[in-house]
Amino acid sequence: MKTPDIRFPEGVMARFGDTPDQVASELAEAVAGFLRNRLTEAPRASLVVSGGSTPLPFFEALSREVLDWGRVDVVLADERWVAEDDSASNARLVKSSLLKNKASKARFLSLKQEAETPREGLESVKSELAELPLPLDVLVLGMGNDGHTASLFPDAPELPVAMDPECQDIVAAMTPPSQPQKRITLTFPPLRDARFTALHLRGDDKLDTLRQALSDPDDVMAMPIRGFLKPGLQVFWSP
Numbered sequence: 001m002k003t004p005d006i007r008f009p010e011g012v013m014a015r016f017g018d019t020p021d022q023v024a025s026e027l028a029e030a031v032a033g034f035l036r037n038r039l040t041e042a043p044r045a046s047l048v049v050s051g052g053s054t055p056l057p058f059f060e061a062l063s064r065e066v067l068d069w070g071r072v073d074v075v076l077a078d079e080r081w082v083a084e085d086d087s088a089s090n091a092r093l094v095k096s097s098l099l100k101n102k103a104s105k106a107r108f109l110s111l112k113q114e115a116e117t118p119r120e121g122l123e124s125v126k127s128e129l130a131e132l133p134l135p136l137d138v139l140v141l142g143m144g145n146d147g148h149t150a151s152l153f154p155d156a157p158e159l160p161v162a163m164d165p166e167c168q169d170i171v172a173a174m175t176p177p178s179q180p181q182k183r184i185t186l187t188f189p190p191l192r193d194a195r196f197t198a199l200h201l202r203g204d205d206k207l208d209t210l211r212q213a214l215s216d217p218d219d220v221m222a223m224p225i226r227g228f229l230k231p232g233l234q235v236f237w238s239p
């Protein structure tokens with residue numbers, strides 16, 4: 001495959017694969033390797049993943065990796081505020097495609113709570129995440145073509161608070177008009193500080209969006225993904 005024409009900042013590593021399955025397997029191996037290593041140093045490890053359509057083959061491949069999953073906490077980077085039986089639920093996606101096979105032993109910490117809205121549910125989500133050690137260990141982000149990542153949407157009125165590098169809250173309720181559901185998201189600081197961060201993308205449209213993000217890296221509010229395009233990031237892309 002011809003390597004895509006895109007220039008990343010110093011320290012950002014890119015892996016371009018021929019097929020989604022090849023990239024998904026490479027990402028699963030990299031994530032599993034980091035988790036195994038982390039578990040030699042700490043009693044537990046955290047794995048933060050994103051929803052959407054891109055991660056599916058990655059989740060399937062990761063679910064088959066051999067590691068001490070009983071000591072891994074799986075958390076979503078964001079969630080749509082819908083019941084778990086709703087097809088839009090990221091928890092439903094993760095439970096059906098990742099938390100099975102070897103990974104069935106992992107502990108899942110849910111961002112979706114009983115409250116009617118994410119704002120009303122924030123305190124119970126914070127309680128659910130209270131025992132999650134920071135910094136996060138592994139973070140796998142996706143990206144929308146508006147430059148959002150997790151549920152850090154450019155059109156969300158709450159974005160200035162959630163993207164604030166000094167934000168004191170680990171989670172935020174988001175109400176982006178562009179989205180059919182209210183959202184809850186991890187905020188910028190815990191996502192920024194993850195020990196291992198991968199950006200998992202598929203399709204030429206996502207490369208074009210990334211080029212646009214790279215063209216004006218400081219305007220984070222216009223394209224929140226810009227806050228993550230820094231040394232240490234590993235980009236995994238396939239056509």
Ligand SMILES: O=C(O)[C@H](O)[C@@H](O)[C@H](O)[C@H](O)COP(=O)(O)O
Pocket residue numbers: 050051052053054055077078079080090141142143144148149150151
């Ligand atoms: O809940 C979500 O939808 C995700 O967390 C979101 O940030 C996703 O990663 C991007 O929207 C890309 O989604 P696709 O992989 O479907 O393009």
